[in-house]
Amino acid sequence: MNWRWLFHVAMLSVLVVPAYAVLPDEQLADPKLETRARHISQELRCVVCQNQTIDDSDAELAHDLRVILRERLLAGDTDAQAVSFIVNRYGTYVLLKPPFEQETFFLWLGPFLVLAAGGAVVVFYLRGRSAVAHMTEKALSADEHARLAGLLEQRDAT
Amino acid sequence: MRRLATILPVALFAALLVVFGLALNRDPSKLPSVLIGKPLPAFDLPAVQSGTSGLKSSDFRGQPMLLNVFASWCVACRSEHQMLLELKREGVIVDGIDWKDEAVDGARWLDEQGDPYMNAGNDRTGRAGIDLGVTGVPETFVVDRKGRVRYKHIGPIEREDWTDIIRPLMQRLRAES
Numbered sequence: 001m002n003w004r005w006l007f008h009v010a011m012l013s014v015l016v017v018p019a020y021a022v023l024p025d026e027q028l029a030d031p032k033l034e035t036r037a038r039h040i041s042q043e044l045r046c047v048v049c050q051n052q053t054i055d056d057s058d059a060e061l062a063h064d065l066r067v068i069l070r071e072r073l074l075a076g077d078t079d080a081q082a083v084s085f086i087v088n089r090y091g092t093y094v095l096l097k098p099p100f101e102q103e104t105f106f107l108w109l110g111p112f113l114v115l116a117a118g119g120a121v122v123v124f125y126l127r128g129r130s131a132v133a134h135m136t137e138k139a140l141s142a143d144e145h146a147r148l149a150g151l152l153e154q155r156d157a158t
Numbered sequence: 159m160r161r162l163a164t165i166l167p168v169a170l171f172a173a174l175l176v177v178f179g180l181a182l183n184r185d186p187s188k189l190p191s192v193l194i195g196k197p198l199p200a201f202d203l204p205a206v207q208s209g210t211s212g213l214k215s216s217d218f219r220g221q222p223m224l225l226n227v228f229a230s231w232c233v234a235c236r237s238e239h240q241m242l243l244e245l246k247r248e249g250v251i252v253d254g255i256d257w258k259d260e261a262v263d264g265a266r267w268l269d270e271q272g273d274p275y276m277n278a279g280n281d282r283t284g285r286a287g288i289d290l291g292v293t294g295v296p297e298t299f300v301v302d303r304k305g306r307v308r309y310k311h312i313g314p315i316e317r318e319d320w321t322d323i324i325r326p327l328m329q330r331l332r333a334e335s
Contacts, residue, residue: 047189047293060258061293064284089291091192125163 021058028070037070040079044069044086045094053096191291191299191310198225198305201286203279206256206264213253213279218305222331224252224324225299226275227287229259230267232295238314242274245320250328254278257287257295300324302331 022041028034038055044065046057054062054069065086072082086094098104106113140148193199198215205212218225226242228235242252254275256264261280268278281287290299293312300309309327311319 050186061284061288064288068285068288088192089288090293091189091291093189121163121166128160128163 021056021062022066023063026063026066026070028074033070033073036079037066037073040082041066041069043096044083045096047090047094187293188312189291189293191307193291193299193307194310196307198299198301198307199286199289201255201279201281201289203255203281203286204261206254206261206278206280207268207273208265211277213255213277215305217253217277218301219303221251221303222308222328223276223301224250224328225255225301226252227255227257227290227292227295227297227299228267229257229295230263231259234314235296236271238296239271239274241315241317241320243272246274251276255286255290256280257292258282258284298324300327300331302334 022038028037041055042053044054046052046054046059046062046065048059048061049057052059052062054065069082069086072085077085083095092099092101092103098107100108198218200215202214203212224245226238228238245252252274254277256267256278259280260282264278264280268275279286284292290297291310296314298311298315299307300311302308308331309324311324315324
């Protein structure tokens, strides 16, 4: 085994950086603006390959939207304005963090509703059980008491 | 109480089945358009074929029209093309946007396949299509006589799409003042 060779490979692997879909010619010269653009595009869904962000996606439309986003920032848009430029065209569906509105009511509150329903079921179930336990306790009549006493006596006698 | 405890899980399961069953028939790639009820975004595109007029958003006035977004590189558009030619023969006004395509390629496409469009504009950069919220081709918008988008069809128009949805809608729009 050539250890030196292995060492070289190990050293090279340190240089590996994650690959992004963002191409060098898309990037803005101003690092501040570019950082903002990257940040925004990581929150926007690509409408072609829908579980990727436009930052990740190699789709041509994602490329176009990255370029448009950067144009908006260069034109002086705030982050919110740049995002709404795209939302105005493709809808809130492109927001990977959907806003809380009428349409997303169940999306946001659904888990809590399910939790509440589950809690209600558990409460009813436990209550039902203690009620049943209560009933059997009460149901021991005088006759039964006498019989129980008799049985116990019988056992003690043997 | 006991009965409820047995019925409830079954009922919930049945409800889930219905929800999942409905979701199976829903294609998530078909995004609802945000333009419905709104005027067409402004565009002014050069002609696909030299010697013809281009396409402007202000061309959509006076009567309901279809706006079909296509491209010469689009395979599904090829299957849709015969349908569009048929619509033209029926007297339906269809305008076209040649999306993210070179005008020469679009022109060759129309020469070879036949030209179903009254006017067709070339959107080489794709910006007009993006303003329309186009996610791919073909897509077709139904535009009313006031230039407002009333419906968006994603994918090629099949015969049933035309007879069941788009034609009745256009008849209704024609009846509107």
